[in-house]
Amino acid sequence: MTAAQADLQIDRPTVADGAVLWRIAKDSKVLDLNSSYSYLLWCRDFAATSAVARDESGEPIGFVSGYLRPDSPRTLLVWQVAVDASYRGRGLAAALLDGLAARTAAEHGVDTVETTITPGNTASERLFTAFAERHGALLEREVLFEAGDFPDGPHDPEVLYRIGPLAH
Known part of the structure; x- marks a missing residue:
């Protein structure tokens, strides 16, 4: 933990956080923005x-949203990671990801983390590659959704990153 992270608290989101998480995602200008309603539901x-x-x-000031895959309940699918612009570059995304992985491993037996990343999203590629290295885990990549799979216009493919088993 860096000195910048020492004053921060990492915990579970509440419904009251939903609007701020939506704003952080919107301001990222990188994430696919979901409806504000979905962030409220996610937090609940x-x-x-x-x-x-x-x-x-x-x-x-930052969040990681995820869920346990219904057909693979020891796998945490990380949906979005976002940090407020004024807090970027301090290792907060890595601290959030590490904390969530540790909590879900303890509470749900999670031993694998998955996420999807669009090609060229260097920050996310680095975040998850470094996460795999820190946790002594294999990292496999494969295209999960091709560009043509998206019905709402041009969209880059989504590459699945599968990281595991995690060494806790």
Whole structure:
């Protein structure tokens, strides 16, 4: 943990955090923005498999949203990772991801993390590659959704990153 992370609290999101998480995702200009309603539901229904970082006043400044795959309940699918622009470059995304992986391993027996990344999203590629290295895990990549699979216009393919088994 860096000195910048020492003043931060990482915990589960609450419904009251939903609007701020939507804004952080919107302001990222990289993530596919979901409806504000979906962030509220996510904070209610998937709080156990998501994490939020808070500043010294308790305000959300970053988050990881995830869920356990129904057909593979020891696999955490990380949906989105976002950090407020004023807190980027401090290792917060890695701290959030490590904390969530540790919590879901302890509470749900998670031993594999999956996410999808569009080609060229260097920050996410580095985040998840470094995560695999820190956890002594294999990293496999394969295209999960081709560009043509998306019905709503041009979209880059989504590459599945499968990381596991995790060494905790």
